[in-house]
Amino acid sequence: MATFNTQDSKDFDLVQLADAVNHGCEMSMNLVIEASRIQYRHRPGDQSCTVLDVDRLATCPLPGLSEENSCVFSGYVVLLSTEQAIVAKHFxxxxxxxxxxNGDLSKQYTHVGFNRPKNVTYFCDHSNLTRVSHEKKWEDQALRIVLNLSINILLVSGVVTQQLKDHCLSHNILVIEHARAAILKAFAMSTGAVPxxxxxxxxxxxxxxxxRVNVLREYHGTGKAQMAVVSIDACGMTLATAVLASSVHAKLQSxxxxxxxCAYRVHHALKDGKLLPGAGDTERLCIHQLHKHMSKSRPEKQGRGDEPSKGIQTEESRLAAAYEQVVLQxxxxxxxxxxxxxLVNCGQTVTKAQACTYIAQQLRELPGAPLKKDIYMGMAQGDRGTEGKRMLERESEMVGVYDNMTxxxxxxxxALDLVLLVLQTDTEIITGINEKNAEHRDFMFL
Incomplete structure (x- = not known):
């Protein structure tokens, strides 16, 4: 298991940690590293260590451009239509x-947890002579509230009715939909707004x-529609947005x-402070340790004339050891x-037989001691001396493949919970008893 210390910013190198957990996604991981640098520069009053806050990350898919145009910007970057871009330029x-x-901007929206009364019918005691719908009245009221407060931008986590969006655009009010709750929280902390x-x-x-609003780029999207990439930022906000471009629209989700x-692998690695060897090394070590336990727990053979003694296993212990051998195997x-x-799914081997042969060969090469691999990230361990640090500087190891421990x-x-559930179900079906049967209290259940 590789451990590292993130408390000393001089010794810790996030780039090498990211290389260890990129799992072949170099381009995406480079964007994560750049986002971390933006957050590090804009983190007020805390420069103790390199940071990566996944709650302060956002993505903006950009169809029509090549993947080389992917980049990271500070603030919240969104893709706007031509009409919205005109308002953004004005700002x-x-x-x-x-x-x-934090919700939808519609007459029918109710917050999470609200339950409408069932089997209730509403009747009106007078006819609607003005023919003005309740939806229209609500839209007029909402627009009047926004105009009276002189709001320039509305950031909504849900959806907004098309009529209200059109009214807001006609009054130079920018409406942004589908913003995550973490984005709203970031703007609330930076601007003093209350969701x-x-x-x-x-x-x-x-x-x-x-x-602040900044129009980053204008381009023609899919078809004849003209789009604009707009950044919405505020002073002291650590929000960073990765603009992911691709000429193949279906590839954007991938x-x-x-x-x-990549972002969550780095996040979990920083949170745990530990990494496990990847590429199957941890699992091979588990097999190696199981084989060692099997060799230690083999029942000793007892001759016919031998009598039980303190050094000889009893019949119960031999039976338990035999079952233990089966479980470990x-x-x-x-x-x-x-x-x-x-190995077969990754294409390293053609058949499972070849994969098992390859694994068995690697198991024979494992030493008796537990697997020792270290990840070089500047000076990772805090208890190493100066001479050890210089040695690491001179002879830095190549960073291998690692997985998140948690x-x-x-x-x-x-996986174990699923296996135990299946075994418990089989036991109850075969024996016909369960934990609730009082007459079988001494029966061992999984």
Whole structure:
């Protein structure tokens, strides 16, 4: 297991940590590193270590351009239509106000947890002579509230009705939909705005200030539509957005998944402070340790004339050891099947038989001691002396492939829970008893 110390910014190198967990996604990991640098520069009052806050990351898919145009910007970057881009240009070089809505901007929206009364019918005691719908009245009220508060930008986590968006655009109000709750929180901390659930809750104390809008680029998107890439930023905000470009529209989702996968691998590595050897090394070490336990727990043979003594195993202990051998062997076989399947799926071997032969050869080459691999990231260990640091500087090891410890442990735990559930179900079906039967309290359950 590789361990490292992130408390000393002079000794810690995030780049080499990212190389260890990029898993072949170099381009996406480079974007993650650049986002971390942006957050590090804009982190107010805390320069103790290199940081990566996944809650302050966002992505902006950009269709039509090649992947070489992918980059990272400070602030919240969104893709706007031509009409919205005109409003954004009007806002450039101005300090703007912002309102945050955590939900939908529609008459029918209700917050999470609200339950409408069932089997209730509403009747009106007079006819609607003005023919003005309730939806129209709500839109007029919402627009009047926004105009009275002089809000320039509305950031909404949900969707906005098309009629209200059109009214806002006609009054030079920029409406941005589908913003994550973490994005709203970042703007709330930087601008002083208060996120609300309904537009009727907007008041002067809920409006934030100090927002800047910058039109980064204009281009023709898919078809004849003209789009604009716009950055919305505020002073002191550590938000960074990765603009993911691709000329193949269907590939954008894959690029976005790769970016978030890289970001969370680095995030978990920084949070754990430890990494496990990847490329199947940890699993091979598990097989190696299981084989060692099997050799230690083999039952000793007892001759016919021998009598039980303190040094001789009893019949119960020999039976328990035999069952232990079966369990350990099945666990080792399960690990072997897991690693061989991975080797076949990755294309390193053609058949499982070749994979098992390759794994067995690697197991024979493992020493008796546990697997020792270290990851060189500047000066990783805090207890090493100056001479040791200089040696690491002179002879830096190549960074191998590593996996996140907590994620891998959680995967193993869920797999074990599933196996135990199946075994428990089989036991109850075969024996016909369960834990609730009082007459079988002494029966051992999994």
């Amino acid at each position: 450039e070089d101005r300090a703007l106000t912002i309102g945050l809505v 609300i659930s309904y537009v009727t809750q907007l008041s002067e104390r809920c409006v934030g200030a100090g927002v 690029l976005e998944d790769r970016f978030w996968g 099945l666990m080792a076989d399960g690990w072997m099947d897991y690693i061989s399947t991975l 994620v891998k442990f959680e995967t193993w735990r869920r």
